[in-house]
Amino acid sequence: MVFKRLLGSLGVGGPTVDTVLDSGPFLPGGSLTGQVHLQGGSADFDIDHITLELVARVEAEHEEGESEGAIAFERFTVAGSFRLAEGERRSLPFTVALPWETPATELHGQPLGIVLGVRTELSVAGAKDKGDLDPLTIGPLPAQEAILEALGQLGFGFKSADLEYGHIGGTGQTLPFYQEIELAPAPQYAHAMRELEVTFLANPGGMEVVLEADKPGGFFSGGHDALNRHAVGHEGAAHRDWSAAVDAWVRQLVAHRGHLAASAPYGQPGPCGEGSAHKDNHGHHGHEHHGGHHSGPGMGTAIAAGAAGLAVGVAGGLVAAEVVDEIGDAFEDEGDEDA
Structure with a gap:
């Protein structure tokens, strides 16, 4: 222009x-x-x-x-x-x-x-x-695309994406905002969460993947958020079994209640510890935040379907192009x- x-x-x-x-x-x-x-x-x-x-x-x-x-x-x-x-x-x-x-x-x-x-x-x-x-x-970076595709293959559906002002505590975030990609839960996890939010925090050495589940409450209790974090490397994204890895992450997220589960160093699978986490938006408040395999369309297919107004694993469709x-x-x- x-x-x-x-x-x-x-x-x-x-x-x-x-x-x-x-x-x-x-x-x-x-x-x-x-x-x-x-x-x-x-x-x-x-x-x-x-x-x-x-x-x-x-x-x-x-x-x-x-x-x-x-x-x-x-x-x-x-x-x-x-x-x-x-x-x-x-x-x-x-x-x-x-x-x-x-x-x-x-x-x-x-x-x-x-x-x-x-x-x-x-x-x-x-x-x-x-x-x-x-x-x-x-x-997206190759690893980001692979993780979103794995979530789509597991049955998660794209809802929306936005940028939130604030910081995710316990991470190496450097920008004053972070991206949230909101997904509808896969059928096998619908009982355990209302929504799954994915945030990628990349750096030269690798990437932190922050998963947050909006868990439904019981009859006598309100809902709550559970969050975990996993570190992955940039190399080898095309050769990793992302469906198995991501499914394990989601299972861990469902099992833990509001903890930040840190994965092993970049390129090494498996958890190695936990810690608290919170999101601080402009300093006004902070809070804890951020079954089997399901054969279905990948996230790319789901997003394309959302753009076309189709209901292929997508809840809510895309924000208007x-x-x-x-x-x-x-x-x-x-x-x-x-x-």
Whole structure:
């Protein structure tokens, strides 16, 4: 998208900028590439810097309820100071590293309802202006895709995905928010949970997989959440029996009541300890959080079916794909400040 709003302090004839990303999807921890195209104005201008911001639409829980807003979670300076001559056209290629915890926005080409964008900031003569947002498409890492496919094969159905502002205690989370992928329970676990939530926290050495079950309450007790965590490596995702591993994780989750069960080091199966866990949303509150095999469609098939409005292991369907097309509208209320 070209941002042609002129810098307020420059008046008519200021420079314009157009950031064009290379074809995605990009991967967490991988390279984000593209070019920044500049068009000089009616005079020479001294460019202070050009910065790219990664922006996400997140949900935040607080004492008054829940709200949504935009938050910038990474910044990259892709050009330092230089002079842009009158009418000059200049293209600046860039390659920057995405955070490992960047959330996936699609699976098998189907949008998950997560809204991410890249915003370009142009600083000229001490004045800064932030341009429009370019949609950012992120695919899952191989291990993430394999785990979601295994859950689909076990009979879990995709419901929705969102970004929650806050931290999951006891994890190595670095971003100020985390992604929750909400699944309807497989038939063999329907008696033990109302919903399963999956969070991936990747890092250069591997990935933490956080599973949370919303357990139903009894006649005299309310429901509660149970959570466990498993560490896996990036290597060997294509050769592991993920259906057996994930089914064991879910069985362990059902058996434990609100504990954080940490797996062995990356690449080694099996639990090695427990600890408490909680989610802290903006500091307002914290709480403990986050049978057999069932032959059925994989998660990719289930999500594709949800996008088509079909009932193939999907409860609730997908968030409308238009949310990605209308990314500008999703952020229009953020103003000059991030959430």
